[in-house]
Amino acid sequence: MNVLRRVGSGVLVLVFVLGPSRGSAQPAASPEAVRELYAAAAYEDALALIGRLDGERSLGATARRDLEATRALCHLALGQQAEAEASMRKIVALDPAFEFADAAPSVRAAYQRVRQGHLRAEVRRQFTLGRDAYTAGNREEAAARFRLVQQLTTDPALTAVDDAAILADMRLLAEAFLVLVTGPPPGPAVGGQRPTPSGAAAVAQRPLPQSDSEVRIVTGDEPGVVAPQVVEEHVPPWLPGHVRPAPAYEARVEVVIDQNGEVRAVRILESSDRKFDVHLLNAARNWRYRPARQHGTPVSFRKILAVSIAPQG
Numbered sequence: 001m002n003v004l005r006r007v008g009s010g011v012l013v014l015v016f017v018l019g020p021s022r023g024s025a026q027p028a029a030s031p032e033a034v035r036e037l038y039a040a041a042a043y044e045d046a047l048a049l050i051g052r053l054d055g056e057r058s059l060g061a062t063a064r065r066d067l068e069a070t071r072a073l074c075h076l077a078l079g080q081q082a083e084a085e086a087s088m089r090k091i092v093a094l095d096p097a098f099e100f101a102d103a104a105p106s107v108r109a110a111y112q113r114v115r116q117g118h119l120r121a122e123v124r125r126q127f128t129l130g131r132d133a134y135t136a137g138n139r140e141e142a143a144a145r146f147r148l149v150q151q152l153t154t155d156p157a158l159t160a161v162d163d164a165a166i167l168a169d170m171r172l173l174a175e176a177f178l179v180l181v182t183g184p185p186p187g188p189a190v191g192g193q194r195p196t197p198s199g200a201a202a203v204a205q206r207p208l209p210q211s212d213s214e215v216r217i218v219t220g221d222e223p224g225v226v227a228p229q230v231v232e233e234h235v236p237p238w239l240p241g242h243v244r245p246a247p248a249y250e251a252r253v254e255v256v257i258d259q260n261g262e263v264r265a266v267r268i269l270e271s272s273d274r275k276f277d278v279h280l281l282n283a284a285r286n287w288r289y290r291p292a293r294q295h296g297t298p299v300s301f302r303k304i305l306a307v308s309i310a311p312q313g
Helices: 031-039 043-053 061-077 081-094 105-135 139-152 164-182 274-284
Strands: 002-007 011-016 229-232 249-257 263-271 288-290 292-294 297-309
Touching: 031 043, 031 061, 043 061, 061 081, 061 105, 081 105, 105 139, 105 164, 139 164, 164 274, 249 274, 263 274
Parallel strands: none
Antiparallel strands: 002 011, 229 288, 249 263, 249 297, 292 297
16 A cells, blocks of 8 residues: 655655555465464464365365364354354264374363264264165275274264164174175184185185094984083174065074084075174074083083064155
8 A cells, every 4th residue: 555654844754654455365275274374373364265175176085184173263263153063073974093192181071072073973874875885896995884884883873872783783794795895704614614705795704624533513303411500692783775575584594503502504595685694693603502512521512493584664
């Protein structure tokens, strides 16, 4: 702007003072510039710059999460609680495992309240996205999302408020899909050879001993045998999708229960839905029993049982 100043005895001098003009260039929009503005306590300017970056397609997921975290911090600094919580909800969707590790205790507490209220829905969303990625053949994305589901279902923020059985079911389903996506872990060698299962239903099966020469196994027909008693036979939830009316899942399962009451081997003899078999197989490996006894001595036991699971959802 121009300023007239009086110098000496009445002489006027026109002085040009440089300052920001209405059309001056704005600072370059970048995550680094946002961090600098936040560090300088220029919270409103930082929020404006974040708004300009919202439509930037070149930003990765981590950069977007960090920008959203800075937006939440700016809103909190300005006393805008509702806006801060809205940003926190977006953070949970962008990265459910994220924590404000270096923030003030009040910020961490506020974020934990928001995160705890939305984490269960986010776990289900991540599982659905993983299943969709698997169906589309994107195995890398599917594996990443199923591993995230495994991690989140043991998160204290969720286990403190959610039903343990529901979380166990979600974790079991994620583990089963991971077997499909990444392949099964090496199984125990039997007779010098490893099993070579084929098909989705076979990937989680362990080979069953085929003769009593491999390990002493009774079936209940022998004299003096008391069958094993069930301690835990949890089955996964059956979610048949949009089929209406939804049928029950039916299967015949053969298991070998060792002298400690643990399932040594399992296979499905027949079932109504081969795609679901892998989930039941993974669950069956965790079944527990009081072991069978023959004349008072624990023995391995071959058991065949019918499984029927009513549909959910």
